[in-house]
Each structure stands twice: as C-alpha cells, then as structure tokens.
Amino acid sequence: MSVEAPEYYLIDFDWDPYHQWALSPEAAEALLETWVAQMPERAGKLMHFLGTEGFIRTRERFDADELDNLERFIINHCDLYLHPKDQEYYLTDFSYEICKDTAALIGSLCQDRVPKLKWSLNQDWNSGTMYQSIGMNSVIDGDHIPLLPLVCDFGREALRTRRKFLGAFRKQRRGFLTKLLLLVSYKAEAQV
Secondary structure (H helix, E strand, C coil): CCCCCCCCCCCCCCCCCCCCCCCCHHHHHHHHHHHHHHHHHHHHHHHHHHHHCCCCCCCCCCCHHHHHHHHHHHHHHCCEEECCCCCCEEECHHHHHHHHHHHHHHHHHHHHHCCCCCEEEEECCCCCCEEEEEEEECCCCCCEECHHHHHHHHHHHHHHHHHCCCHHHCCCCCCHHHHHHHHHHCCHHHCC
8 A cells, every 4th residue: 555645855864763873973973963954954844845735734833733733644644665675664765754854843842842952862871882863851851862763663653553454443643743742841840
C-alpha cells in the first residue's frame, strides 16, 4: 500500500538513526551545529507546507494544539518501504523529511515556551564517543530527551503498526508529539 506524497523539498542532513554510536565527539558536535543552523528553515517549511495544504490554521504560526493534526498528517500521508536486504520497513525519503522537520518544529515550540532551552547531544562520558542523539534537556529534571530520534521512531512505528493485519482498526496512539513538547518544556510553576 503506497501513499501519494505531496511535493516537498528535502534539506540535506547527514543523520542516520540506525548508526547512533559511530560518531566521535567532534563529528557529533559538527552534526549538532548543522542541525541547529537548519532548524529554523526546517520548521518554517513544514509550517508553510501544512498551512498551504490546509492542515493547520495559518502558514505563519503553528500552535501546540495543532500537534494532533500533525500526527494525523504523518499517519495518513507518510509511508514506509520494505528494504530488500533485511526485510524491515523504513521511512520513505518524504516521510523521513517530514519527521525530521516535525522534530525541528517541536524544538522551536519548546524554545518559544522556555527561551533558555538549547539543542544538545546525549553524551556517554565512559566510551569517549558522543551519541548521535539530538534533542533537548528537559526543564523538569534535566534529562536529555532525544527529540529527533523519538519523532522518527514514532513515525516509523505508527506506520508499521498500521500495516499489520487489522492495524487500521486498532486505536492509534494519540498525543505523542504533545507529550514530547510537555516533557521538554513544561514548567510545574505554570500549573494553576
């Protein structure tokens, strides 16, 4: 089952979630710098695309309450392909780009809520390498939340389970992207 993918331009970013532990600290820092530099363009093109296609209210501004619409877009308009070597399903180029841009958009929403938040890498001080896990440190407990891998994993898993027998009839996980936003940028003192 293939989904008709709308026109969407790709931004080059050399990140492979399946080889997370292969980078030296210097290479990982360079990758993070590239991601941070691309993030505004990525978030902007996704908002423009979703606004033009009528999935959100406006092309200029994205509200956190529209994250459910973005989830539905990923589930209904993205797709997987079956890799001939390992017989596993992977995100198509279009779907992979949408997921990466979604991570950038969530990061920008987090920074809107808490301006001091910065993109970071998960670090393993014992191995001398730095994980290719790009994310942000939660304001709740300081833990590293790997936004980029989590959004890509969400997209792949949501599409993979949809492919299973009767998968379309099962209740879909909803609110995952909203939970990520809250996990990173929710401040308890904002509670009323």
